[in-house]
Amino acid sequence: MTWQIWLAIASIILIVIGLVKRYETRMLLVVAGFVLCAASEAPMKAFDSFIKGMTNVTLVPAICTAMGFAVAVQVSKCDQHLVAAVAAPMKKLGGFLIPAATILTFLINIAVMSAAGTAATAGATFIPLLLRAGIRPAAAAAAVGGGTMAGLLLNPGCAHDIYVAEMAKMGVMDFIIWAAPYIVGLVFISGAVNAAIMIVKNKDHLAHEEAAAAMGQAEKAQSDEAFKVNPLKAIAPLVPLCILLAASIWFPKAGVGVVPAMIMGVVFIAAVTLTNPSELSKAFFKGCGTGYAQVIGLIVAAGVFAAGLQATGTVAAFIDLLKGSNEFARWGAAFGPFLMAVGTGSGEAAIWAFNQAVTPEAASFGMDPESLGLLAIMAGQFGRTASPLAGAIIIVAGMAGADPFAVMKRLFPGMLVALVAAALVLV
Template sequence: MNFQLAMALVIVLGAIYCLAKRYEARLVLITAGLLMAALSLSPMTAFQQFDKSMTNASLIIAICSAMGFAGVVSLTKCDVHLVLLLTRPLGRLGVLLLPAGMLVTSLCAVAIPSTAGLCAAIAPTLIPILVRAGFKPAIAAAAVVCSTTPALYNPGVAHNVFVAKIAGIGVMDLIGLFSVKLLVFSLLVIVGITLVCLIYRDYKKPEAGAAAEAGELKASNLPERVNVLYAVAPLVPVALLIYVSLCTSMKMSVATAMLIGTIYALAVTRSNPAEVTKRFFNDMGKGYANILGIIIAAGVFAAGLRAAGVIDLLINWLTSANEWARVGGSVGPYLMGVITGSGDAAAFAFNEAVTPHAKQFGMTIESLGYLATVAGSFGRLSSPLCGGLILVAGIAGVSPMDIVRRTFPVMLVMLVLAYFFI
């Protein structure tokens, strides 16, 4: 092993340590990439990659517009009307209330793809319903946070846009390739959490009069009555993109669909146009800073790895041992998700550095990129450091570790299934 590779290994281990300690992910990835490029006597490669990543038109348009629309949905309270519309019919289902609640949350996840945003919108409502029905708070919280997998059906999700771009296909084409498998994964998560509930004996039918005692948590974020026109708003862009993709020959960008959804939300809620416009553009900026920022940083990190020769070494190794590509694309992002509480940095870094070379070791770019994406997501849901998990733990009044004890076995099984079936 030469000096460059040895130093690159030390820097990568240091980056993993810093991410595990929850240092700023963008700072860690950019610093590590610059250090590796500098020690390889090729510092300009990192800077050139920074320029290239920060001006990537297709990523900026899709991701920023999706984040702008999400901000508008939150501002106009359309998200909570959607939650109320879907939770009202649940009624008294006994133990079946848990999978029913997860199905409702899964539908909301398609329209509200942010894990933290989804949990903030639905947890204050669903967790009290489940607790009053006889479920322990920990399993109620686990049910909410583990229902986020269907978010990958949303074409505005950054990972969909990123993998589709490096694969050279449309976002809707990528979603279509894995739509059935994603549906199976989503349903299996619901089945898994329900089985964990039964195994842990987390459900006990409440006695008469015990509901008030068990359910002091208030669903105070919901309106008194649901407005169907409001509730439909978060689904408008997704429905438009699906319709145009399947039923017409017309092409529609993610940004166009998000803008139409914003106009619809503004029209039906009759909100202040100036406030809606400000929120849309402010959240577009946050999308660039928080999501594209990680993509840019991951690109610099990958450029440093390439300059140090790590990527060539890794590709040669994966080419001679094809089975390890699938292991690396699943176990790597999963472990990083567990360690850091975020599957984004690991999945983006892996997809930036390794996934474009998937054909050299017997896989397609789409499959390897999607495998890394779902593995990082499963790892995040297995971590007590996950932001959405911490949020639902606070609402339920339990420790994050109480939730992880219920989510971890399910997500580990899902990782194994993803390894074999993606």
């Protein structure tokens, strides 16, 4: 191996260390990418990648409008109506509240997309409900935390979907329809394993005294019993998804994409909530800016780092290695993003770096880019959900008055089983 490849390996290790120490992700990726390009005597490759990422006409409009719609949903409080609506049937399920809370949180994540936002919104209603049913605080937090992943992949505004679909030369809705059975099945596996451990092994649903002691903390959250659901507001977060599904199934030639669907969703929110249009407009464009700064910024940074890896010859060497062993590709795509996400509390950096550097070459070692891309995404999602450092897990643990590590112990087994299943099924 050349000294540039050794430098690239060292940069990967330093990035992981920096992420564990909670340094800014985009800064780490951009700096490493520029250093690697400069070391390879191709500094302009880093600048070219930076510009390409900032002006990507497929990613930028879709992701920014999707984030704008998400903020409009939060400002109008439509997300609270959605959560309260799905919580109503849960009250008398006993121990089955644990898997029910996971499934319903997963469904809410489709509309809310943000893991932390889903945790805060769903946890405010579900965690007090779980504690009142006598479920141990750590299990209540795990039940909600376990559903804060992968639902966003069923939303056509998800950045990962848009990127992998473009790479696989598929429409976004075509990719989602293809991926949905895998996503739902893998989430069901993780939820079933964890629920079985919590109910059968730990007897977490019989901890009435411990749950009662934690109620003081949880009752600070909004009570579902005191919230009157408006059905129109409850369905508002799902309107863009419904528009895109209807367009792709019945009106494929209409050309309705993510951007018009999200804007129509904001118009629907304005009509059913009578929110001040000026405030809703401010919220929408604030969300667009947040989407650019956070999501597009991370994509740009990961692209610069991927350019550095390519300039040093690391990607080419890695692809040659994968060509000789499909099993290495399978387990590398699974455990690489997973372990990085567990250790750092975020799977985004690993997902974007892998899917920009390696997944485009999937065909060269006998794999489909959509399958390999989805595996890397799911691995990062599973790892983030199993990490006590993840923002969503810290939020639900705080709401329930539980230790994040106790929550992690209840989530890790299911995430690991689902990860292995994903690697075996997807590639």
